[in-house]
Amino acid sequence: MIRTVLFACLLASAPAAAQEIDLAGAADDRVVPESRMDMQMSFAPLVREATPAVVNVFSRRVVANQHPFANDPFFSRMFRSQPREQNSLGSGVIVDASGVIVTNNHVVAGATELRVVLADRREFEARILLTDEATDLAVLRVETSEPLPVLPFDRSGDIEVGDLVLAIGNPFGVGQTVTSGIVSALARTDVGQTDFASFIQTDAAINPGNSGGALVDMDGELVGVNTMIFSRSGGSNGIGFAIPVEMVARVVDTAMSEGELIRPWLGARLQPVDSDIADAFGLSRPRGALVNEVYPQAAADEAGLMQGDIVLAIDGQAVNNEAGARFRLATRAAGDDAVFTVLRDGQEMTFDVAVQPAPGIAEPDPFEVAGRNPLSGAAMVTLSPAFNERVGLDPFRSGVVVSAVGRRSVAGRFGFRPGDHLVELMGTPIRSLDDVAEVLARHDGEQVWPLVVERRGQRFETSVRLY
Structure with missing residues (x-):
């Protein structure tokens, strides 16, 4: 199962990598194929290592079976809606050998029964450790007496537009399938499917059933969890999106520690810097996010951020809107400090902003x-x-x-x-x-x-x- 969003046109490319902040570090060892032999190289060794850790997730839920007269006030009294079982299919990734699996929240939402099938056809009943609608992630556990194959996280943070990636999942229920492509864009925050959106866009074919599956780099590490596509027909048109591994790791770590997933709140309104704002602040080009308002005694206020500041980056990663800032904070554990690079009065400054929840009571007594x-x-x-x-x-x-x-x-x-x-x-x-x-x-x-x-x-x- 995968979310399909109908759009008439492609979105404009979001700013991706270098944004006037020196993010370069170690030497880049990526190379372009130079010979026919290079172009005939195979992904097979990488696939053999990665696919055992990608599973099929079967969910069963009970839904109301609406009769054809459900909206008719007279005939509806003569018929009763009978509950029926609905089965759906998604994918998942084993991230811990003890049997911990990450998938999409929409794959398991409302499920009364969950079953996981491994690549070697072993089957397990699964239970939910954590679900999070805001990130569209869920963490499952299966009970096993022997270690399961694991797909390690890519924690380097060096993925770039143009990198080769593989998408692994079970599209349309036909069985485990591998497709290849490249990273088409990073930090897509304008697709509007979760509260903490900053997706990896890829042209690797993703179809219904791929939800919760793996997006893997050429080191055989997990860089994202496939979650949705943009399509007119419901099939893959080369515009797929994956939740970055930074967010996946935060949700998994929380689930395994049996902790509460904290929603960090900056306490500042941010506005993208357009050409007019850039001219007003003397910038050579639009970049960063302008602080419009600061909530008293929230994290931004306590760190020293002020109205009129321009946030350029968080932890060295460029930020251009409020959604990007929310994502960067959400990948950090509560109590951590996030380093904000800020432009104030023409000078770049850094501030340590505490990762903390929004003040107040989420469910107050009325x-x-x-x-x-x-x-x-x-x-x-x-x-x-x-x-x-x-x-x-x-x-x-x-x-x-x-x-x-x-x-x-x-x-x-x-x-x-x-x-x-x-x-x-x-x-x-x-x-x-x-x-x-x-x-x-x-x-x-x-x-x-x-x-x-x-x-x-x-x-x-x-x-x-x-x-």
Whole structure:
């Protein structure tokens, strides 16, 4: 199984390697074939080493079987949706000899049963160690009495556009298949499939069933996990994407240590530097990401980043937008420091930014409103970056929102909805639940309640009357 995204045109190439930061180190030993004999060389030895560590992942899930009259209010009462089993196929990579396998989250999402088949046809029942929708990765474990073949991670970080790669998986369920190609682009952050996107693009043929399979370099090491394609037809058109091994290693390490996968939060809004911004800051060309806003006491603020700074690189890797910065932070463990290269007043500076989660509580206990007031029967929570990130709100947004409204409650009758942002109540600005509690205690039982509410970006000022 693989995600297929329908696009009418190719995306523009993203900036890839050298961005006015000296990333060169050891001598480059890549060579171009110079003879017919060089061009007739085979990948077979590399394939023999790599393929035993790539597996097939079979998932089974129960789904509702919709009858043809499901949307008809009359006939739907005469039919009942019967659950049915749905089987799907993906691929996976053995990353630890004890039986740890990494695959895509969408391969195993909702599965009631998972089965892994090795290249030598051995079969194992698998259990999930960790799933992460934000990165579209999942880590499985199978129980085995003997070590399994492993595909090692490429931790060198020296992959370049033009490097030869092999994609290994089980497309269309036909059996293990190897395709070859090159790295077409790096750091693709504009394909919009995960929250921490920075994909490797390849023209190695990837098709449905390749999801979770291996993208392997010429050293026989894992450089990425294949995850999706761009296609008009649903088949491979030479535009495939793989999750880089840096992210894969972070998720696997977390799963094996039985830790919690931390979502690092920079606490700064970043904007790509276009030609106008580059001219305004005296840059020879557009590069980096401009800091538009810094959240107080977040990681960026504590490290000393300021509005107007231009982030050029993180840990020596060029960054050109907020998605790239999020990815770089997400590949680091909580408590680490990431080195930011920043341009400020024409001078390059470095800052150590702590990798830490967003402040606040991701799942706060709601305040249940009672008494004689227009909010009675509603549940409310205080916004924080941690909560906002979890529910998909602007992380910088603050205040109090309605999280739930009871059926047949007073709040429901007055039209309050989950997501409503309470700005003012009885003329008092509302910044926290303490403000709400104080106003309700002071005015409970009064008949007229002036209030200000924001809903989906629109501001409403009104007064409600209790009867």
